[in-house]
Structure formats: C-alpha cells, structure tokens
Amino acid sequence: MPAIHKLPEVLINQIAAGEVVERPASVLKELMENSLDAGSRAVEVQLTQGGIKQLRISDDGCGIDQGDLGLALERHATSKIASLEDLEAVGTMGFRGEALAAIASVARTQITSRTPDAAHAWRVTERAREPVPAALNGGTVIEVEDLYYNTPARRKFLKSDATEFGHCDDVFRRVALARPDVGFQLSHNGRLTLRLAAGDAERRVREILGDEFMTHSRRVEVDAGAMRLSGFAALPAYARANRDAQFFYVNGRFVRDKLIQHALRQAYADILHGARHPAFVLFLDMDPAGVDVNVHPAKTEVRFREGRAIHQFVFHGLTRALASPLQHVTPVAEAAEIPYYTGPTEQGRMAVEEPRQNNWPQRSLEEQGDFRGSAAGFPENSGNFRPATFSRPASSGAVSHAMLQSLAARGSAGSLPAQADPTRAAPLGYALGQIHGVYVLAQNESGLVLVDMHAAHERILYEQLKHVLEGAPSVQRLLIPAVFNASKIELATAEEHADTLNRMGFDVAPAGPHELAVRSVPALLGRANVSELLRALLAELRDFPATEVIAARRNELLATMACHGAVRANRQLTLPEMNALLRDMEATERADQCNHGRPTWTQLSMSDLDKLFMRGQ
Structure with a gap:
C-alpha cells in the first residue's frame, strides 16, 4: 500500500466541489442565497450558454470589506457562524463557508464588492487573492466563467445549454418564491427572461405559478406557538402528472424531506387520485434550533428534532385548509x-x-x-x-x-x-x-x-x-x-x-x-x-x-x-x-x-x- 499523505489544497477543493457544484444551477443557488443573506433588496442574474460559459449575479446588499475579500474564497471561511451553538441554530441560508471556495476551484471566479462606507469597490479572483481597486456603486457582483474548465471529465456530464438553463430557471424561481419582498431579474444570452418586482406572497406566487394555480388554490394559515404554516395549496382539480409544482420551505429554505412529504401525501390522500401529484407553495416557520440543516451538501434535506410534532402540525394544518367546505364560493x-x-x-x-x-x-x-x-x-x-x-x-x-x-x-x-x-x-x-x-x-x-x-x-x-x-x-x-x-x-x-x-x-x-x-x-x-x-x-x-x-x-x-x-x-x-x-x-x-x-x-x-x-x- 502507498504511504498515507495529505492531499493538495486544490484537489481537496475540487473533491468538495463535486458535492456542492453539480451544475450551473448549483452555483446559482449558492450565490443567490449569499445575496439574500447580505440583506439585498434587488438581485440580478445574467447567464450565458445556460450558465456554463458565464454566470453573473449582482446585488445591492451590504457588500464585503476589503480585508475579508481574500478570505471569501478560502474553505471554511464564513461570517455566518462562529461556534457550535451558532451551527445548531442557523438562521441564514449559507453557513459552511464552502461554496465560494468550491466554485473557485472549478471555474474562473471574480468577486467585486463595495460596502456603504468604502471609498470605492475592491476585486479579487480565484488566482489573485489580494484585493485590487475596482468600480462599483455598491453591493456585490460575482462572475463565474467556464465552469469545469480544469476538469474536462466533469464538464462532459453537463447537458445542453437549454437543459442547463432550464435547471437554472427552476432554481431562480424556487429562491424567488421564498422572498417576495426582494426584486429579482433573470437574463439569458443577453435577453431578459423574467423580472419579478418586490411585493407580497400572493403576487409572487401568481407571477411564478400562474393565475390557474391561484384560481384552484386555497390559502393556508396555521399558527401553533412558535410554529407557523402559511402559503397556498391547490385543490385536486389542479393536480399534476409530476412534482414540478411542489414547493416547501423551512425558514425560507427550499427542502425535500421525507417526513414532510409523508404528511403532505396523507393530507391529500382522501381527495387526490393516486397517480396524480398535488401542487402547493408552503412555508413552515419555526425556531431554527428545532431543525438541523447541516445534513446534506446541497442543504436540501433537513432533520427535525421534534419530527412527530412537525408531522402532525403540517398534516392537520393542511387537512383543515383543504377540508373547508366551499371556501372559494362567493x-x-x-x-x-x-x-x-x-x-x-x-x-x-x-x-x-x-x-x-x-x-x-x-x-x-x-x-x-x-x-x-x-x-x-x-x-x-x-x-x-x-x-x-x-x-x-x-x-x-x-x-x-x-x-x-x-x-x-x-x-x-x-x-x-x-x-x-x-x-x-x-x-x-x-x-x-x-x-x-x-x-x-x-x-x-x-x-x-x-x-x-x-x-x-x-x-x-x-x-x-x-x-x-x-x-x-x-x-x-x-x-x-x-x-x-x-x-x-x-x-x-x-x-x-x-x-x-x-x-x-x-x-x-x-x-x-x-x-x-x-x-x-x-x-x-x-x-x-x-x-x-x-x-x-x-x-x-x-x-x-x-x-x-x-x-x-x-x-x-x-x-x-x-x-x-x-x-x-x-x-x-x-x-x-x-x-x-x-x-x-x-x-x-x-x-x-x-x-x-x-x-x-x-x-x-x-x-x-x-x-x-x-x-x-
């Protein structure tokens, strides 16, 4: 057997990137969540060739200090948590400090940022970690180009530009649904694809899922102490052949959890044919200490510390909303x-x-x-x-x-x-x-x-x-x-x-x-x-x-x-x-x-x- 040795830092980052960065849509998700954590009120996304050639995201958030820009591209460098207690009660979308380092290891990456009190903006790249002066009014701009340029084997697994853009569009809509108070804009190959103005939850759901969904939906509003379930659940008349209209969020984070999925299936069991899938946009707000989000590289799975109570709360809340007799009749x-x-x-x-x-x-x-x-x-x-x-x-x-x-x-x-x-x-x-x-x-x-x-x-x-x-x-x-x-x-x-x-x-x-x-x-x-x-x-x-x-x-x-x-x-x-x-x-x-x-x-x-x-x- 060969002797045990420590892997090079570049290879470590590329291994981590294989878990975090699956395709351009994975990059888009991480960067959009960082923009929201920065308190942005407007986020603009520009894609070229499905995000493979270039992915550019700009926001008007708080920005990154000059001294922190170089650290932003290092592994396990983050401003979100500092202790185990922070990790057990995460309230932000990002917290591991891995995403930017993983992206920079497999793509040409550039970060330009300016804080409100800075005289001008600063810029770093994956190669030059020392900040240099740059021009920017405020906020942060991140440009990711030539994804997997240095790992050709991984790049071969990417699909056509249209397919990759479709995945990016799905991620964009999922993130936008969770934050109706933020304005979003998506462009592809220089053409504006979707613009969403800041507004309320009903307007945002209508803009993304359409009038037909809202026509066949019932509002869900359930409170139980520190837990709240809200959103919209479609009646069986709007049932789908697949799960493309299922959106469930825990504290603003889109998740796919088997406990939640079971509760939702049971709530629809009496009114939906087994071969069809329900449509819903639901938000579960709870104490961050009651949910563990550090169980999956992409953070799409969670573990609840009181799973039984969560299951019953979601099941009964949705059941009552769907059972209300003739709620939408004038x-x-x-x-x-x-x-x-x-x-x-x-x-x-x-x-x-x-x-x-x-x-x-x-x-x-x-x-x-x-x-x-x-x-x-x-x-x-x-x-x-x-x-x-x-x-x-x-x-x-x-x-x-x-x-x-x-x-x-x-x-x-x-x-x-x-x-x-x-x-x-x-x-x-x-x-x-x-x-x-x-x-x-x-x-x-x-x-x-x-x-x-x-x-x-x-x-x-x-x-x-x-x-x-x-x-x-x-x-x-x-x-x-x-x-x-x-x-x-x-x-x-x-x-x-x-x-x-x-x-x-x-x-x-x-x-x-x-x-x-x-x-x-x-x-x-x-x-x-x-x-x-x-x-x-x-x-x-x-x-x-x-x-x-x-x-x-x-x-x-x-x-x-x-x-x-x-x-x-x-x-x-x-x-x-x-x-x-x-x-x-x-x-x-x-x-x-x-x-x-x-x-x-x-x-x-x-x-x-x-x-x-x-x-x-």
Missing part, C-alpha cells in the same frame, strides 16, 4: 334579491316543492341481499325510471351494512322546507333542474352552478361513513392467532408502540425470540393479510409519528361503499332532493371533489355566460 349577500327562489306564486315561477315522506323498502338488507332504492338523503322516487341496485361490498361485513341502513333511514331530513329561510346564505344557490339525469343545475348570486350529482353524493356519503366510525374501532378476535417471523427491529417496535397498536384494535405480543402473534385486528380489516398489514404498520410506526396504514385501508373500503351507495346517473330527482344535495355539499368537508379527485361542481359566472352569447360586445 356567499349570497342578500337572499331577498335571489330571483330563483320565490315560493309558489301566481306568475308560475319554479317553486321549491314540499319534501315528500321517505319510501324506503321495508325489508332488511340481510333479506334483500343488496341495497335497493337510493342512498342517504334521497328517498325512492316515483318517476319513470328503474331504481339503481347497489351490490354489497364483499369485505364490508354486517357492521358496514348496518351503517348504510342507518344512513338510509335519515331519508330526506336534509331537504329544504317548503318555505326556505330567506336570510340563509346558500353558496351553491338553489336547484333549477337536471340535465339528462346526470347534472344538477342551480342558480346562485354569481350565476349558474353545475353539479355532478353522483360525485357530490359520493363525497357526502363517504364523510358520513367516516363520521360513524369515529371513536374506538370494533375488534375482531382471531380464532387462531396469526404468528409470523419478525426481525429484532419489528419486535422492538411492537413492544415500544404496544399501547398505540392496542388503541387501533391490534392485540400483538411476542410468541418467541423471533416471532410475533396477533390475536385481534380491527373488524373492518378482518379479511386482510394480517402479517403483511402488521409489517407495514410497524415500518411506518418506526418512521412517522402516527401510522396512516389502518386509516388508509379503512378509507379504501368506505370509499367503495360510498361509490356503490351514491345516487346513480339517470336518477330523476325532485327539487327538494336536489336542494338537499346542495345543502349537504355546503356542510360537507372536501365537497369540492369526490373520493377519486374529480371535481363535483363548477361555477359559470354571469360574465362567462355573457361571453358565450356575446352580450355587451
């Missing part, structure tokens, strides 16, 4: 001005009818073998149609049928009375009629509302079924305990979380040095593969504060029951039944989407209708 200001509800009149206007009595089949579900007629809130109708037949879900069990029967017994209790309360706001308005037995037409103050009655009723039933199952789960004892091999980690997790498992309906105990025995499971999951289910459950209990495996399995079953129980197409509804559906939608969480992520209703404003008929043009 409420009716003066019900007396509504022309579509008048009650019976001599002019013959369409009136709200008296709700009829329920005509539910008298035979029990067990006698019928299926669920005939209509589901909760929709009594059997006496029109010229055939009642839908709802097959019994194979794994629902008698308890589930009892719940459906209980819901069905409610009948049309939610229907409007013959004379509606004229002071009651109705965001979805009042029904006018049906289109081909599929869509309900309603009129509200804004214009025309179209409702997919099956999708809407499916969501209502699903939320009702979940409400029925709240509280302690029903438990099914196993005649023969399910015994399976378990690893040391699984045995330890089962022992540590024994109380949690018991509250979920699982009776789990060691059956040997390498075995676990399951003596009871939740009744709804009685037909599930016990060993597979418990392994997945233990795996999540190790990583996340509260497992969602049981809830996910239960919700899959309830979604199937709700889909089969919802009113079907070609079902002719009376006006009271349609209005009952609209009122239930207004009171139901997540009523904007069905269980599969499809929208349940849409609004056509009067201006939209006027455009269709060219009124006023």
Whole structure:
C-alpha cells in the first residue's frame, strides 16, 4: 500500500466541489442565497450558454470589506457562524463557508464588492487573492466563467445549454418564491427572461405559478406557538402528472424531506387520485434550533428534532385548509334579491316543492341481499325510471351494512322546507333542474352552478361513513392467532408502540425470540393479510409519528361503499332532493371533489355566460 499523505489544497477543493457544484444551477443557488443573506433588496442574474460559459449575479446588499475579500474564497471561511451553538441554530441560508471556495476551484471566479462606507469597490479572483481597486456603486457582483474548465471529465456530464438553463430557471424561481419582498431579474444570452418586482406572497406566487394555480388554490394559515404554516395549496382539480409544482420551505429554505412529504401525501390522500401529484407553495416557520440543516451538501434535506410534532402540525394544518367546505364560493349577500327562489306564486315561477315522506323498502338488507332504492338523503322516487341496485361490498361485513341502513333511514331530513329561510346564505344557490339525469343545475348570486350529482353524493356519503366510525374501532378476535417471523427491529417496535397498536384494535405480543402473534385486528380489516398489514404498520410506526396504514385501508373500503351507495346517473330527482344535495355539499368537508379527485361542481359566472352569447360586445 502507498504511504498515507495529505492531499493538495486544490484537489481537496475540487473533491468538495463535486458535492456542492453539480451544475450551473448549483452555483446559482449558492450565490443567490449569499445575496439574500447580505440583506439585498434587488438581485440580478445574467447567464450565458445556460450558465456554463458565464454566470453573473449582482446585488445591492451590504457588500464585503476589503480585508475579508481574500478570505471569501478560502474553505471554511464564513461570517455566518462562529461556534457550535451558532451551527445548531442557523438562521441564514449559507453557513459552511464552502461554496465560494468550491466554485473557485472549478471555474474562473471574480468577486467585486463595495460596502456603504468604502471609498470605492475592491476585486479579487480565484488566482489573485489580494484585493485590487475596482468600480462599483455598491453591493456585490460575482462572475463565474467556464465552469469545469480544469476538469474536462466533469464538464462532459453537463447537458445542453437549454437543459442547463432550464435547471437554472427552476432554481431562480424556487429562491424567488421564498422572498417576495426582494426584486429579482433573470437574463439569458443577453435577453431578459423574467423580472419579478418586490411585493407580497400572493403576487409572487401568481407571477411564478400562474393565475390557474391561484384560481384552484386555497390559502393556508396555521399558527401553533412558535410554529407557523402559511402559503397556498391547490385543490385536486389542479393536480399534476409530476412534482414540478411542489414547493416547501423551512425558514425560507427550499427542502425535500421525507417526513414532510409523508404528511403532505396523507393530507391529500382522501381527495387526490393516486397517480396524480398535488401542487402547493408552503412555508413552515419555526425556531431554527428545532431543525438541523447541516445534513446534506446541497442543504436540501433537513432533520427535525421534534419530527412527530412537525408531522402532525403540517398534516392537520393542511387537512383543515383543504377540508373547508366551499371556501372559494362567493356567499349570497342578500337572499331577498335571489330571483330563483320565490315560493309558489301566481306568475308560475319554479317553486321549491314540499319534501315528500321517505319510501324506503321495508325489508332488511340481510333479506334483500343488496341495497335497493337510493342512498342517504334521497328517498325512492316515483318517476319513470328503474331504481339503481347497489351490490354489497364483499369485505364490508354486517357492521358496514348496518351503517348504510342507518344512513338510509335519515331519508330526506336534509331537504329544504317548503318555505326556505330567506336570510340563509346558500353558496351553491338553489336547484333549477337536471340535465339528462346526470347534472344538477342551480342558480346562485354569481350565476349558474353545475353539479355532478353522483360525485357530490359520493363525497357526502363517504364523510358520513367516516363520521360513524369515529371513536374506538370494533375488534375482531382471531380464532387462531396469526404468528409470523419478525426481525429484532419489528419486535422492538411492537413492544415500544404496544399501547398505540392496542388503541387501533391490534392485540400483538411476542410468541418467541423471533416471532410475533396477533390475536385481534380491527373488524373492518378482518379479511386482510394480517402479517403483511402488521409489517407495514410497524415500518411506518418506526418512521412517522402516527401510522396512516389502518386509516388508509379503512378509507379504501368506505370509499367503495360510498361509490356503490351514491345516487346513480339517470336518477330523476325532485327539487327538494336536489336542494338537499346542495345543502349537504355546503356542510360537507372536501365537497369540492369526490373520493377519486374529480371535481363535483363548477361555477359559470354571469360574465362567462355573457361571453358565450356575446352580450355587451
């Protein structure tokens, strides 16, 4: 073996650069974050050939003193931290003092800077570390040219100019989203690409993600002591095929953390199809001492010291924001001005009818073998149609049928009375009629509302079924305990979380040095593969504060029951039944989407209708 020797400083820097500087976008990220740490109010980025040939960034920040300029290009030289206590509570974007040294080791680098009290600016390069006088009004200008000029093997891994510019553009937008109070400008090959004026968060999000995102988004504002979650979360109607519209920031730093990703996925689980990805711009502000940002070279991963609390805070905060029923509908200001509800009149206007009595089949579900007629809130109708037949879900069990029967017994209790309360706001308005037995037409103050009655009723039933199952789960004892091999980690997790498992309906105990025995499971999951289910459950209990495996399995079953129980197409509804559906939608969480992520209703404003008929043009 060769003798141990110390590596040259240049080689050390180039090794470090391989971790920090992957491509021009990595350089841009580090330099933009330095500009923000300097208190800049305006940042200008100029790129040539995707940033490979040249990357120039200028700001109006505090600048760098003449005596510090030479140190700025040295490894582990920084003004951000000075002790371990500072490192454990980092409040700036940069702190390691590695980025500029790494960049200077693989590219021709020049820094020009001037502090407010300096007579003139000073300049250093990667070769000449002694500052020389230069011309600059204020702030700092950093120029990086010929990236990887001295390491041809690394340069071959760079893509085309257009591809590298695309990555730079993504980084530019990510940084700009976090600081709406700062103005940004991006140019490529001498042409202005994007200019963002300083403003508020909503304006910045609209400028970067567009009007469509804002139209389909809900504002998130949640506070809990020292933690705050804010931003915008898009509804499933804006779901994407990829994750290109997902932005999550911790104390202004863009991160991709598996704990956070899990909380976000679970918040959307009930309203988004599994193959689609949600869109959001969310900011988590917390005590810097509660998060460790020194775990990844690019600082895109973090570790939370109270991961369970963070997970629950993000999950519940986003869930509440998405669950707010019909938040974006303009409420009716003066019900007396509504022309579509008048009650019976001599002019013959369409009136709200008296709700009829329920005509539910008298035979029990067990006698019928299926669920005939209509589901909760929709009594059997006496029109010229055939009642839908709802097959019994194979794994629902008698308890589930009892719940459906209980819901069905409610009948049309939610229907409007013959004379509606004229002071009651109705965001979805009042029904006018049906289109081909599929869509309900309603009129509200804004214009025309179209409702997919099956999708809407499916969501209502699903939320009702979940409400029925709240509280302690029903438990099914196993005649023969399910015994399976378990690893040391699984045995330890089962022992540590024994109380949690018991509250979920699982009776789990060691059956040997390498075995676990399951003596009871939740009744709804009685037909599930016990060993597979418990392994997945233990795996999540190790990583996340509260497992969602049981809830996910239960919700899959309830979604199937709700889909089969919802009113079907070609079902002719009376006006009271349609209005009952609209009122239930207004009171139901997540009523904007069905269980599969499809929208349940849409609004056509009067201006939209006027455009269709060219009124006023």
